Amino acid sequence: MRITLVQLRAELRRVAGNGEQLLLTLGIPVLLLVFFSLVDVLPTGTEEPIDFLAPGILALATMSTAMVSLGIGTGFERSYHVLKRLGTTPLGRPRLVAAKIGSVIAVEVVQFAVLIPVAFALGWEPGSPNWLLAVAAVIVGTMAFAGIGLIMAGRLPGEINLAAQNGLYLVLLLLGGMVIPFAKLPGAIRAVAHALPSGALADVLRDALGSAGTQPGRSWIVLGIWALLTPLLAARLFRWD
Amino acid sequence: MAAVEVEHLTVRHGDVVAVDGISFTAEAGQVTTVLGPNGAGKTSTIEVCEGYRRATAGSVKVLGFDPATQQRQLSEHIGVMLQEGGVYPGSQVLETVRHYAALYGKGADADALVEAVGLTSRGKATWRQLSGGERQRVSLALALAAKPTVAFLDEPTSGVDVNGRDAIRAIIRDLAANGCAVVLATHELDEAERLADRMVIIDRGALIADGTLAELRKGHDEIRFRSDPELDLRGLAAATGIVAAKVGNDEYVIDAPPQPRLMAQLGDWLAEAGHPLHDLRAGGQRLEDVFRRLTGGDQP
Numbered sequence: 001m002r003i004t005l006v007q008l009r010a011e012l013r014r015v016a017g018n019g020e021q022l023l024l025t026l027g028i029p030v031l032l033l034v035f036f037s038l039v040d041v042l043p044t045g046t047e048e049p050i051d052f053l054a055p056g057i058l059a060l061a062t063m064s065t066a067m068v069s070l071g072i073g074t075g076f077e078r079s080y081h082v083l084k085r086l087g088t089t090p091l092g093r094p095r096l097v098a099a100k101i102g103s104v105i106a107v108e109v110v111q112f113a114v115l116i117p118v119a120f121a122l123g124w125e126p127g128s129p130n131w132l133l134a135v136a137a138v139i140v141g142t143m144a145f146a147g148i149g150l151i152m153a154g155r156l157p158g159e160i161n162l163a164a165q166n167g168l169y170l171v172l173l174l175l176g177g178m179v180i181p182f183a184k185l186p187g188a189i190r191a192v193a194h195a196l197p198s199g200a201l202a203d204v205l206r207d208a209l210g211s212a213g214t215q216p217g218r219s220w221i222v223l224g225i226w227a228l229l230t231p232l233l234a235a236r237l238f239r240w241d
Numbered sequence: 242m243a244a245v246e247v248e249h250l251t252v253r254h255g256d257v258v259a260v261d262g263i264s265f266t267a268e269a270g271q272v273t274t275v276l277g278p279n280g281a282g283k284t285s286t287i288e289v290c291e292g293y294r295r296a297t298a299g300s301v302k303v304l305g306f307d308p309a310t311q312q313r314q315l316s317e318h319i320g321v322m323l324q325e326g327g328v329y330p331g332s333q334v335l336e337t338v339r340h341y342a343a344l345y346g347k348g349a350d351a352d353a354l355v356e357a358v359g360l361t362s363r364g365k366a367t368w369r370q371l372s373g374g375e376r377q378r379v380s381l382a383l384a385l386a387a388k389p390t391v392a393f394l395d396e397p398t399s400g401v402d403v404n405g406r407d408a409i410r411a412i413i414r415d416l417a418a419n420g421c422a423v424v425l426a427t428h429e430l431d432e433a434e435r436l437a438d439r440m441v442i443i444d445r446g447a448l449i450a451d452g453t454l455a456e457l458r459k460g461h462d463e464i465r466f467r468s469d470p471e472l473d474l475r476g477l478a479a480a481t482g483i484v485a486a487k488v489g490n491d492e493y494v495i496d497a498p499p500q501p502r503l504m505a506q507l508g509d510w511l512a513e514a515g516h517p518l519h520d521l522r523a524g525g526q527r528l529e530d531v532f533r534r535l536t537g538g539d540q541p
Contacts, residue, residue, distance in 0.1 A: 006343040017331060077329065085327030085383070088291050089344045090316045241293075 071149025127210025147230025
């Protein structure tokens, strides 16, 4: 436990010292939430855009941290041989992974501690929220996104990984039902969007937080499959050097 | 029991045989140098010993542990210095050494380690701000943070200036003097000659020599000197029976043991012919020549 905490502290210090990652994990979600809540340009289909946006932005924040931030950071650590050197210490892979998960969860807690009050301040009124279900959705979503981030981090060179993670972030943001409702997407793209982890997480969060998801049962299954498969695939494909 | 035991180790990277059935041991309290040209298989060998890379065939034991299956137990006892990198560019020197000292949890004093490698004034500098030599020093400090029983050092003075090299060599000698088995991979002959108690020479993945420098030199004495570029070597042979070979612009080698009479004859002949005599050296071959002889002329 001591060693895991030592590594967790180092991970958190690195996250805190990385301005770009903070912008990605905190700045962009807050900006999107505030902007699109005040400027009613999105076809949210709800009377108050914030009621649609708040769960979607929480899903986006989860994706930012668990996939992009973790994936980019780990990819560069691999390129810089940081993982190789850590691998020769008593830390070991399980405790390194535990420290990274701890770091992701800590950042998500901070994100939600900022985003949820901001959403309430913007007038968010969740119907009858099931917060426990929402937490479960975030945990499962974190597993799915972390798996995707680590698959890319474990195979791609640092700079290409950086570009690929940011590109995928943008694609999932636009297709994912996070800020644009599924109903507004063309038919074929809508089917794809429903099968993506971003869309599934946004949908189950929306359902848990009282805004009624479009097909929450199916979204839970989609999210569960991603959460099961991607970490397994990451463990199999990940190259430490 | 030797601290490191390598037996018939083979490492393949796809179709390429990086290490081809080599065997050697490294003892506690000694510096064992794994010497060879770039691409000889040194790093692959060391990485198997560290538990980072799997052997294709053969066996390796470090302190009795199998690095492939007991890497976690082994990691508590070894210090590792990578050939390059291994630190996040934005990480500060002192912060990084503290992190590793905490990971090992053996009470290593990070400030003292940074001071030992001569980087106290650079403690707040980030990895990206360091020169190549300074990075090597940080890497050594990270290996020392383990308070290792066995230290694997890959090219420890690569890119380090003269003073820095002296400091690093002193630290390595101290490590061995305190009972640590130091396994040092290098392609620098000077490094090996200065530090090694024992040398393991690898070329194209194969072991070609294993022993002390004295053992490797045994039976290969020579007399080496410099003089005018155009010495009459036939005249020298006719007058004294000494057969010398020109090995450089003004450098000559006589393949013979360092007998005083022979050296006196050489000196007399040069004096009578009006030639200078510089840099006279007699005895065992230089490591560079031992290496050339063993590898058939390959450059380290």
